[in-house]
Amino acid sequence: MVKCLANPGTEEGGQERHLQDNEGKEEREIGTDIGPRAEVEGKLHYYLKNVHFKNNLDEEIFFNENRDLNTGYNIINLVYLPNGVLHREIVGSYNPYASQGQNFIINEKAIVWESTFTQTPPQAKCSESCPPGFRKLTRQSVPICCFDCIPCPQGEISNQSDMDNCVKCREDHWPNHKRDTCIPKLIIFLSYEEALGIVLTTSCIFFSLINAIILGIFIHYRDTPIVRANNRHISYILLISLMICFLCSLMFIGRPEPVTCILRHTTFGMTFSISLSSILAKTITVVMAFHATKPGSKLRKWMGSRISYTIILSCSLFQFILCLIWLFSAPPFPYYNMQSEIGAILIECNEGSMIAFYCVLGFLGFLASISFITAFLSRNLPESFNEAKYITFSMLVFCSVWITFIPTYLSTRGKYMVAVEIFAIQASSAGLLGCIFMSKCRIILLRPDMNSRKSITKNN
Template identity: 50%
Template sequence: MDPSFSDREQFPSFFRTVPNQLSHHQAIIELLKHFGWVWVGIVASADESNAKSSSLLREQLISHGICVEFHVIFPVDKGETKRTNVLIKNSTATVIILYCNIGYFDQLMIGEHWEEIKGKVFVTSVTLTLILENAYYLRGFYPLNGSLLFVTRRGNIHGMKDLMDYVPRRAIRHIEEILFLLPSDRNGNPLNKSNSEPFRLTYSVYTAVYAVAHAFHDMVSKARTQPGFLSTGQWLRHFHPWQMMPHLNKVQFRTQSDGDFSFSDEGEMPGEFDILNCIVSPDGKDRMVEVGSCRSHPAQFHIKDSTIVWGSPYTEAPHSVCSSSCLPGSRKAKREGQPLCCYDCVPCEEGEVSNQTDMDNCMKCPEDQWPNKRRDRCLQRLVEFLSYQDPLGAGLGGASIGLSACAITILAVFIKFRATPVVRANNTNISYTLLVSLCLSFLSCLLFIGQPKPLACMVRQAAFGLAFSIAESSILAKAITVAVAFRATSPDSQLRRWVGPRLPIYIVIGCSVGQVAICLAWMVLSPPFPDYDIQSEKGKMILICNEGSAVLLYVEISYLGVLALLSFTVAFLVRNLPDRFNEAKYITFSMLVFLSVWVSFIPSYLSTKGKYMVAVEIFAILGSSTGLLACIFIPKMCLILLKRGLSSKVHFTGMDNK
């Protein structure tokens, strides 16, 4: 069965009617794969053929992902036999492949500790066919119960059974004992009739003889057609064995069992095996049951699992693995210094799943999905953003609209009472500009609510920044106008040329241009864009606006802070001017509100995630804008609507008779 004989350059005239080792090894591998046996031991005898074959089998097993716990080659030595049996007994592999001849196997079974071997399934090679196929030989060897044997395929030899029945039993008793190892009594009757007609090895010989006969017949037939052919006898005197080679290569005939027969290009026939189940019973009813078959070309493997009788303690096909299977939700982690079949099962990491058994690596879920609790499949993430359907979003949106309506209402009142001294005292146009910018600041909050879109993400921060910078510029213009007006009372004062309606306009435009420049740089260098956050909350995809550049965001807010500090400083300097002409204290208080809100905003903004981060920014916008609206305009609204007498020109200028 040595595969080296398949080399036609080395052995061009070698033909065989028994399978080669490679097909036999493939049959063993198919059996192991069928039952999921990936952890085996190999016991081989020390003779050259079996030692070489077992080493080749080991290489093929490893290449097919089957691990070998041990591979022992033992000589006929009592001490080695004992050690081998102890190794088999203590091994963790359930399946042991026996690759030895009859003499070595005898020593193994009569050696120490053989009877102590429990719970093992032996798979034997074809080299043990002759001895193990005879169930009588197995009597008492209980460790072999439930084992599986590979044997060459049984074939029918036409007329052989009739010959055996015709010839007296006593005359062929010794032939049977030699060929089939069938012991008989003194009268020549076989002691075990379960397999009295195996004809396995005999059939291989029969096929070889028939192949030679057909090749010879073909050669003679063609010779007769050649000129100068006189007689077969004369032709045979000049015959050379090598002349049969071309005819053996092309020989074809039909057998009673297999159908058409021919040799392959390597001088071989397809590997065909039967699989027997060895049953050893305490009651002496030992037997071999054919449970399957295997063919190398075309590739076929068939086994009847239900007919197999397994040895104690198994009632069904046992497992032979180094490590238990890793269930879905985990992966295999190789144990250092051990074969690939030996591993630990490690749960998949966060964000990963495994949906099959014994996966080497877990798979990452798509970004819009998340593993379930068992981490064996991906679930769709819950999409979240600050929406109008959310109570928080609806409340903030309502507050934004309500406060903008308040600003519009105050603007309408100021327009209606624009002729009153209260409205005219601090530059009517600046007051209008301040109210409009505060209204836009309130409305800019609506851009922060709803599913982030490219346009909304790009303009929302810029819209708020520009609107609020105009509001703060207007407040700064009010404060500077008051300071200049009261310090330019002397005729020769240099400040008199700044008194007038143009100064506030220059201040508003000049301060607003700085914020415009910041926003333009932001839009060009690193514009905001829609994004998602899958890190903040497990199982959720939070839709957000990525600000593009956090630095430019803080530059925008810092610029607003600078305007607020300037307004606060100027208002603080003119706080002691006459009250009725001076709203410095209201400006001072409104700037304190603004600074308090935005100083507390920064840590809150950095410590929150997702939609709550957006809500914090909206709170800051609404809070600071409301502070400006309330501190500056509510006192004036009270004068206009509730105390109209106090808003008269006489009382306002302090020239009443009191």
Template identity: 50%
Template sequence: MVPIEDHQYMGIIRLLQHFRWIWVGMFVTDNESGEHFVQMIETLFPENGICSAFIQRISLQPNLDDLDETIIDVLLKIYKPLTNQKASACIIYGESVTITWLRTLIFLQDQENIRYWIYRKVWVTTAQIDFILTGPQKYWDLQMFEGAIAFMIHRSDIFEFGEFVQHVKPGWNKRDGFLKDFWEESFDCFLGETIPDNERCTGEEKLASLPEPLFDMRLTGHSSSIYNAIHALAHTLHAIYSSRLRHKTMVEDPDIVLQHIQPWQLHPFLQKLSFNNSEGEKVSFNEKREIGGFDIMNVVIFPNNSFHQVKIGSVVPGAVEGEEIVIDWDRIVWHRGFNEVVPISVCNEYCHPGFQKKSKEGEKFCCYDCALCPAGRIANQTDMDDCFKCPEDEYPNEIKNGCLPKLEIFLSHEEPLGWGLALVALSFSLITAWVLGLLMKHKDTPIVKANNRVLTYTLLISLLLCFLSSLLFLGQPGKLSCLLQQPAFGIIFSVAVSCVLAKTITVVVAFMATKPGSNMKKWLGRRTANCIVLSCSLGQAGICALWLGISPPFPAFDMQSLSEEIIELCNGGSVTMFYLVLSYLGFLALVCFMLAFLARKLPDTFNEAKFITFSMVVFCSVWVSFVPTYLSTKGKHMVAVEIFSILASSAGLLICIFASKVYIILLRPELNTKEQLRRWKKE
């Protein structure tokens, strides 16, 4: 009928955890029961992040032959843990006499109660202990136990018991010496005819007039258990007798039936037992054959040295983990030495947010240092074992106790870098368009006709598109812009390089056709150049089409590269295809460079090979340096590097190939004549 002690253990653990009391002292009786309690609670402590600051065993059987020395020795052993200011929470396990013995030791150490503040503790007492006042202890100060939290077996407030106690008289049973002794001690008087009137008990004293510490008019938890046990047994015997009657026609004498019942025969009926006691409380066993729980009381001490126990909660058997106790925390009255602040019971100061625990060598895990969270991690609560990373879209603040949202960035037209690159791209686009218009205006001049006008126009148009394609990389990435960026760049640049390659091949073929007996003249003409441009461009277009079909680029967020920013970018989808596009472009440029280098000294007035050589050197240099630079940059600067490479390589082609033509057309028109061409040939 008494709740199992495991629930009390867990109730104590949950109480300590709620107030974060992790450095706890223990006073236990020096006997087998006390050792069992220590073993059980010391097993649960580490599992729940709690440590025992000390374990002080109290012997309740001092050696009478050596009483003075024994008390002095015990006082010295008890005094140190009592004055341990770090362990503000102390558990007392034992019997009611344990409290009496502890109070006696403290009284002997500080009889004037001038150092009561030294013993400022939150006492947590177990259900085996009752706060009692006997003998001279009735006059001792109780302030050290103010705010104590006591676990007690649940008790019922039975009204009939209170009425019964009010009518108790010391002369009810003259053969019962207990009642006589209790009466005399409680009312400080004596029963008997030879006692002086001023010391004699009248017998009419009322137990209800005694303060609660001396006599409680209500049933204690232990008495409530006995009360319920008697009723449970009565209900069980009645059920057994009723069962016998249903199976027999002849009515048997109840005394005869019950005399032959064995104890084990009660179990099946007890397991199904369920009834309401006189207070209306339901009494029944659960599936684990447990009944009842524990009340959690708060001891309130009054100025007149009396006290009252206020129920503040209870232990709930069978509750889900973490909800084993229910407490109205706001009703707790703390020891006045804590200044109405929840006590702290830790080995050292808590680690504030931004710090994590760091264990001390040779100390229990509850004693630790505090270390600042490492880079990229935070601790947003007090006393955290480990710091942790922020979500991907957030980053740690400066003091590492919280996370801040990352700023989404991309290369915008509005920022200096963005509009600067856009201005350069538009400027070169206008220059390219102007050069195209200039050459078309002078299309019949020898310098324009010399190297295939169609190839020249196609090259300028592709360069114009190259400059404009760089604008696709600016602004917030979208589905369409991501799909167009890399394929447009790859195809347009392939057309431009193919035109340069066709021009180079045209120069080589033209020179070879001038040799006697050569049959290379059939390869001269627009058809060969157009085939070169078309075939080389279609090769790149096929790679881009395959790229878009297998793994097309898409808008994405890079949350890892930068600690405080989210990069909005276009994910290439397939890195392999991206580098395949670059490799193909590089292959065309390399072939073009080798042919142009070999043909740079061929005798022709308007031989473009040497200019193409310079343009390919610039082009290849830009894109060779692009790869390591691109891989070593992060964020919007990666986009800026690619835009710069597009502009630089396009500008290199434009300047190296067409600067000399523009110079001759505008500033040296006398060189742009057939006579000049013939004069050079004669020479």
């Protein structure tokens, strides 16, 4: 049995209190005879207020302004010895006026519990304690000491036992597996080290090398009829722009930074506009070249490279102005998306102005549509001007890729959205490269007999 008793102090202190009590009695008796009760209490409080002494533990004993004894209490363990003698053992103390951490002291190892207890120390609850990571849920129509332990909900923790409520982690933190502490969220982005990033980087470098080889072949065989017949300078511009398109997909891989976010979509928009305007210029050149050969055609004076360069320059300049408006109004910037992935922070590039972003993409779609329609209408030209057929197939592949890209992009989340965008850039660029130039490279390298003026004019 454990009891709390006031510190008795010394015998002298006890005698002094006894004297003060006797004096208090005398005052009460006198007060009863000579005046009302309030006067007696006032005199009694006067004497109590003057009680002030030290016991043998050098503790000051006095009454405070609330008339409470300003002293602590000993916690005594009552132990019945086998011979029946009652032994009192001090096992702790309680002093409400002591400093924080020293007001309650107890030595649990010194406590002797009754042998009738089946558990020591005895439990005062009908339910086991809820460990960290759980919270208490009280049961209805049962004592308050009975409760259930339920795990903390998602995004919350409890770092102490028997917590009534869980604590929500900060926005950039997440509970650990035990849900007893908050840890920083995992930062994710499409990196060069992971398998998906390695595959996309390898494919980008591979297509860029193929593009560079084709450009080298066209430069080396620049004086051959098949290269000259298809406006070789525009072919050079198209090949260089396609190579930049492949390489710009590398900017989509890695941790997004302010510079890379700005260059990602603007470089992509500019290079694709140059590619598509070059294809449009080649298609218009093919149509004009065919009609200019007819007797009395007025298109003969428009033949030459000036009209092609004008188309490329005007389309690219218009796209450049759109990109400038985009950058000066609301440029792209790195964005820490904390809601997309559970327990992780996704770093992605926010487009900034969505209107400007869709204007850039819309202009690319406009160029692709005009190029496709023009090439499709001129697909039945004579064999010597058969580049319109290849342009038709290339634009069909290009439009198919980007039409498929839109629902796929909207249905993915996180870093896989970036991977889908990179795939669309590489697939559409590879479609343009393969459909327009691979057949010409086959003739240049494997069928040199067909790369002659006589062979070209033979089928005209």
